Amino acid sequence: MSLKVTALVEKARGGNRVSFQELVNIFQEDIYRLAYYRTFSQMDAEDLTQDVFEQAYRKMDSLNDSQRFRAWLYTIAVNRCNDFLRKRKYLALLQIRSAQEQDDVPRDPDTNNNSDDRIDKKRFWKQVKAVLYKLSVMEREVFTLRFMDHRNISEIAAILDKNESTIKTHLYRALNKMREHSDFFEEYRESIS
Amino acid sequence: MKENNHNHLPEGQILRAVIDEQDLSGKEQQHLRECSACKRKVARIKDGLQAFGKKAGQAVPPLVRPVRLPSEKPARISHNAGWLPFFGAAATAGLLVFFYFMSMEAMPPSGLIPMQSQENLLEDESLMRQISEMVENPLSEEIYEISGENGVDFDEDFLQFVVPEIQDDFQSEIFIQGGIKRC
Numbered sequence: 277m278s279l280k281v282t283a284l285v286e287k288a289r290g291g292n293r294v295s296f297q298e299l300v301n302i303f304q305e306d307i308y309r310l311a312y313y314r315t316f317s318q319m320d321a322e323d324l325t326q327d328v329f330e331q332a333y334r335k336m337d338s339l340n341d342s343q344r345f346r347a348w349l350y351t352i353a354v355n356r357c358n359d360f361l362r363k364r365k366y367l368a369l370l371q372i373r374s375a376q377e378q379d380d381v382p383r384d385p386d387t388n389n390n391s392d393d394r395i396d397k398k399r400f401w402k403q404v405k406a407v408l409y410k411l412s413v414m415e416r417e418v419f420t421l422r423f424m425d426h427r428n429i430s431e432i433a434a435i436l437d438k439n440e441s442t443i444k445t446h447l448y449r450a451l452n453k454m455r456e457h458s459d460f461f462e463e464y465r466e467s468i469s
Numbered sequence: 470m471k472e473n474n475h476n477h478l479p480e481g482q483i484l485r486a487v488i489d490e491q492d493l494s495g496k497e498q499q500h501l502r503e504c505s506a507c508k509r510k511v512a513r514i515k516d517g518l519q520a521f522g523k524k525a526g527q528a529v530p531p532l533v534r535p536v537r538l539p540s541e542k543p544a545r546i547s548h549n550a551g552w553l554p555f556f557g558a559a560a561t562a563g564l565l566v567f568f569y570f571m572s573m574e575a576m577p578p579s580g581l582i583p584m585q586s587q588e589n590l591l592e593d594e595s596l597m598r599q600i601s602e603m604v605e606n607p608l609s610e611e612i613y614e615i616s617g618e619n620g621v622d623f624d625e626d627f628l629q630f631v632v633p634e635i636q637d638d639f640q641s642e643i644f645i646q647g648g649i650k651r652c
Contacts, residue, residue, distance in 0.1 A: 293538065300536045304536045305532060308529075312530075313529075318530045322532065322533065325536055326536050326537070329536045329538070330539060333538055401528060423521060424522050429489060444489060448481075448488055451484045451487060451488070452481070452484060
């Protein structure tokens with residue numbers, strides 16, 4: 277973690293609100309994306325991002341090592357998302373919230389104007405879901421953190437409070453299951469490179 | 470291992486190399502360095518996953534509602550452990566009240582005198598006096614006069630007359646002896 281972030285964390289731990297706001301500015305996009313990858317809903321991801329930073333702000337005193345701020349923040353975010361998904365599952369079971377509601381339409385006006393882009397994104401997320409839901413909860417979590425949230429093995433181990441070899445095992449199983457979807461990854465490799 | 474030999478890394482080891490090349494054995498690592506086919510396989514998968522991650526990042530709708538911090542940092546009281554000081558204070562107050570009433574109960578009656586009315590006190594005193602008198606003199610004065618317990622000593626002669634001793638009673642002795650004879 278950069279020295280700037282560490283310094284901000286130190287100040288925020290001392291109760292400096294401005295420093296914490298700067299930390300929010302640095303990390304809010306990452307946490308929002310993390311939440312979106314798990315909920316596939318813009319509104320829910322935004323709510324969760326707000327919750328995560330509020331919780332972090334309240335519990336700043338409990339952070340012992342400033343160097344571990346990012347892992348700590350990600351841990352809060354992953355736990356909050358898991359709580360949310362569990363709750364959503366129960367609500368879906370009780371038919372209080374339908375499965376269709378989970379995939380809300382993006383509220384960004386630019387995105388809405390470009391219908392091709394919107395369809396492309398919709399198709400992409402449909403494929404992502406199809407691939408991810410073939411994995412176990414832990415495999416999905418590890419895969420998402422590694423290849424979508426771009427965290428390295430040691431960071432993932434710290435976030436999920438597991439040892440590195442456990443993370444690698446889950447990652448290996450996830451990739452092994454995804455071999456049958458290799459075309460899907462090839463497609464995006466070619467479309468981007 | 471040479472590039473043209475057929476002992477390429479198996480698929481599983483290629484995936485391990487994607488995750489962390491250091492997890493391969495020394496031989497496998499050496500093969501990976503020298504074999505362009507295996508190297509290409511690993512790179513292809515890595516690139517595919519990286520491209521996928523990049524595409525995912527681009528496909529996320531933008532954050533429209535940025536995070537707003539709460540106006541004030543909430544006091545510890547709103548935390549899960551915030552109820553502890555309150556519970557402690559309530560428990561202490563409860564204990565104080567409990568011990569206060571316990572000590573009131575254990576206090577001697579004299580301690581309660583101010584709480585009693587003067588009238589009740591006088592009544593109690595009068596009753597206690599009557600009880601003491603009755604213990605000392607259980608009989609009323611009239612009965613006491615005729616009871617024979619008024620301190621008048623019995624006359625020994627009178628008693629001897631009323632209840633004579635058997636050995637000194639001559640007539641009785643004859644009577645007994647006669648009775649025996651008669652039997």
